[in-house]
Amino acid sequence: MATLSDTCRDLLARSRRYGPLYGDRLANHLPMTLIALERMGASAEAMERAFDVNARRLQPHDGDIGAVGDAADWLGKGRNAGGLERFFHESVRRDGLDAVLRAWVPRLLPGVSASAFHCLIRLAYAIDGGDVDEACAALAYWVMECAALDLAPDAVDEAPAGIAARLARALAGHAPWDGIIIDRMRQAARHPGVAGTAIQPATLDLRQVAQFELAAYHAQEDFTLLHTVTACHAFRVVAPYAGEPRRALRYLWEAVVVASLTVDPLPAPAPAPVAGIDWHACMAQAARATDAHVVKLCYSAWCESLVYGDPRYLAIAARKLA
Numbered sequence: 435m436a437t438l439s440d441t442c443r444d445l446l447a448r449s450r451r452y453g454p455l456y457g458d459r460l461a462n463h464l465p466m467t468l469i470a471l472e473r474m475g476a477s478a479e480a481m482e483r484a485f486d487v488n489a490r491r492l493q494p495h496d497g498d499i500g501a502v503g504d505a506a507d508w509l510g511k512g513r514n515a516g517g518l519e520r521f522f523h524e525s526v527r528r529d530g531l532d533a534v535l536r537a538w539v540p541r542l543l544p545g546v547s548a549s550a551f552h553c554l555i556r557l558a559y560a561i562d563g564g565d566v567d568e569a570c571a572a573l574a575y576w577v578m579e580c581a582a583l584d585l586a587p588d589a590v591d592e593a594p595a596g597i598a599a600r601l602a603r604a605l606a607g608h609a610p611w612d613g614i615i616i617d618r619m620r621q622a623a624r625h626p627g628v629a630g631t632a633i634q635p636a637t638l639d640l641r642q643v644a645q646f647e648l649a650a651y652h653a654q655e656d657f658t659l660l661h662t663v664t665a666c667h668a669f670r671v672v673a674p675y676a677g678e679p680r681r682a683l684r685y686l687w688e689a690v691v692v693a694s695l696t697v698d699p700l701p702a703p704a705p706a707p708v709a710g711i712d713w714h715a716c717m718a719q720a721a722r723a724t725d726a727h728v729v730k731l732c733y734s735a736w737c738e739s740l741v742y743g744d745p746r747y748l749a750i751a752a753r754k755l756a
Contacts, residue, residue, distance in 0.1 A: 438563050441478040442468055445485050446568055452492035454515055454549075454556075454575035459614060461552035463726035464488045465568055469559045470733035476721040487724040505574075506541070510581045518574030523567075531566055532675075538573055540677035545580030547689035550615035550658075551665035553579055555730070558668035581616075583623040585688045588632035594646045597633055598691050602699075604628065611696050615658050618696040619689070633691060634684055640670060643687055644742060650694055652746045653703040655753060660731055662690045663750070667734035670741070709752035713739070716751050728754050 438446070449464045456462060467488060471481050499514040502521040508514055525534045539557075546554050553576035560568035590597065604627025611618035622628060635642070647662035669676075669686050676682035709716070713736060720732035732751045739747035 438469070438472055438565065439478070441481055442472040442563070443565070445481055446563070446565060449485070449489070450567065450571055451495055452489065453495045454571070454578070456491060456493040459512075459549070459616075461549050461556075462492055463552070463730065464492065465571070466552075466556055466559045467726040467729050469563045469565075469568075470729045471721055473562070474717045474721040474729075474733055474736070480722050484724045484726075484729070488726055505538075505577045508577055510545070510579070512578050515571075515574050515578060518577050519570050522570035522573045526566060526570060531569060534573070535561075535569070535672075535675040536677075539672055539675040540682070542573075542576045542580055543676055543682055543685045544582040545576070546665075546669070546685045547583060547616060547619055547693070548576055548579040548581060550619075551661050551668070551689070551693075554672060555664055555668040558671035561671055581620075583620065583688055583692060585623055585628070585633055585692070586630050587634060587684060589634040589636045590632040591636045594635055594638070594642050594687070594691070595649070597635060598646070598694055601628055601631070601633065601691065601695055604631070605695055615661065615693070615696070618658075619692050622692050622695045623688075628692065628695070633688060635687070638680075638683055638687060640666070640673070640683060640686075641742065643669075643683065643690055644738060645744075647690055647694070648738075648744060648746055648750070650697075652750055653705050654697070654700050655704070655706070656697050657727075658693055658697050660727060660754075662693050663738070664730050664734040665690065667738050670738075706746070706749040706753040709745075709748040711748075711752055713748060716748060716755065719755050720751070723755075 445468050446465055452462055454462050467484055468481055471484055500517050502517045505518055505521050508518055556575060557572035560572045605625055608625060611621050644666045647666055651659040651663050720729055723729050731754050735747040735751040
């Protein structure tokens with residue numbers, strides 16, 4: 435990947451004055467938005483405008499709460515971002531970023547759904563941008579928020595869509611989900627129709643997961659499903675550091691399918707129309723946007739289209755821009 439511009443790096447450094455979360459555990463999207471804008475060719479003025487719009491709602495970084503001897507002691511505790519960032523900076527200085535990623539990504543993947551996939555996504559953008567400081571911030575964020583769904587690893591000879599349909603039937607008549615995305619995912623994972631049930635396809639690759647989430651989001655514009663699209667893109671970036679591929683993919687699939695189960699289906703599919711613009715026009719428009727979810731969805735869709743060549747990626751990006 436090309437290095438980031440001075441403008442983007444300066445804005446990223448300023449963005450780290452803010453904590454990884456704000457409000458009721460909502461994710462700080464600013465660093466990811468800046469890198470996506472940079473990759474889509476945004477001007478310095480567009481990046482500065484997006485910074486100003488998105489920074490308004492953020493909360494200052496809370497700084498160190500305690501020294502960190504081992505980041506594993508802070509898994510899922512939801513605090514000490516400053517201390518954890520310092521831990522990862524020291525680890526990178528000692529061992530190098532590549533070694534730190536290879537040591538920590540496999541440990542964190544059981545919590546791939548953490549903060550509605552945003553820990554994974556933020557790390558992927560840091561890797562994309564080649565920004566060590568941002569990678570350390572992302573790892574600290576993932577440690578803070580890490581929590582596994584604890585679903586059965588049992589495999590079944592079913593296609594991903596068939597498994598999702600079976601689980602959806604088992605959840606029929608469930609009590610309403612509540613809270614933010616990750617709360618609803620945890621509630622669905624604990625439901626008797628899901629917990630302890632075989633949910634892993636006997637054969638699975640990343641393309642199948644990507645096709646599953648693309649089909650779901652293409653058929654229904656939904657905020658939760660949007661995050662499964664951006665999560666699959668992020669996973670592909672992080673996968674070289676994820677250790678044993680089958681194990682890593684198992685955690686992604688369980689998180690994606692559980693996220694999909696929290697979405698109430700429409701009475702009839704409302705698929706995205708065929709895009710009336712090409713990728714060049716789509717990216718030019720997205721590069722002027724300030725809405726973090728618009729920016730990130732368009733960038734992820736473009737990146738995934740380069741890998742899979744599926745025209746539905748352009749359709750979902752154009753729909754988001756409309």
